[in-house]
Amino acid sequence: MCEYTCTTHPESSGKWWCPVCRHALCDQCIREVFLDGKWEKHCGECEGECVSIRALTRREPMGFLPELPGAFVYPFTGSGWAVIAATSLCYSVLGSLLSFGSISGMFVTALILAVAVLVTLYVFALMLEIVSRSTVGDDTPPSHPNITDIVGDAVRPMFLAFGTFVIGFLPSSICLIAFYSGAAAARSLLYVTIPLGILYVPMGLLSMTMFDSSDGLNPVLVIRSAIRVGGAYIVACAVLLGAMGLHFVLRWYVVGHVPYIGPLVNNALTVYSLMVAARILGLIYFNYEHRLDWFPRGRE
DSSP, X not given: OOOBBOSSOTTSBOOXXXXXXXXXXXXXXXXXXXXXXXXXXXXXXXXOBOEEHXXXXXXXXXXHHHHGGGGGTGGGSTTHHHHHXXXXXHHHHHHHHHHHHHXXXXXXXXXXXXXXXXXXXXXXXXXXXXXXXXXXXXXXXXXXOOOSOHIIIXXXXXXXXXXXXXXXXXXXXXXXXXXXXXXXXXXXXXXHHHHHHHHHHHHHHHHHHHHOSGGGGOHHHXXXXXXXXXXXXXXXXHHHHHHHHHHHHHHHHTGGGSTTTHHHHHHHHHHHHHHHHHHXXXXXHHHHHHHHOSOTTTBO
């Protein structure tokens, strides 16, 4: 079993894991809180509820490729199926209400959209939780995200994720603009920059999640990390791209023609695909942590 050292006190063993700030903590760094009739361990810095590292790291990494097929089963384990059902139902209800709101007036529409934004932030925070837990060997989907500050735990990471996509596809966007501006040579560059963007984004999202700051957007860090993981990372990107492609094919050519429950099934497919993608990102770090070497003091 891998041993952790405390992020704040490297001379001490890390016994607890905070899924909010994603740090290994020793007993000095946590405080006990009595809630709902039981004592809980909470991070002394961000107040997030901590879990035992011993409970999380139940096994050694088996290798990314052997673990990859399990990512497609992962959303249906534990409470994952309930998360898919609840979020897809919520989006379907909001979609139906939005149609009603367009008739009732702008205020009702704005209110429904505000709720939809909050649900989206909730789902996004849940995906971050899946990535975070998967990086330390947890094989059970979380039933809910650990949110103590909606801005810090959901809004800011969402902007960082958006920045990752911007950086990844900025070269191809420039080439596309140049092509439509009359530069015929830019078309050839699109065949290079678009695949490079696809290769860049998954590692960029993983880096953004783990560093939880703009440091994770550093293109040098992202590109170097992708090269360090090597061929397995290319396989991961291909699988992610294939899964997303299959999702869109099912959405437009199958689910879209299913009466009544089509939107519900489509929302379920979307949440399922996001959970699979988050799981794959977490498995990349779990299996290649030493090769990435992002936090040298994190594991010994």
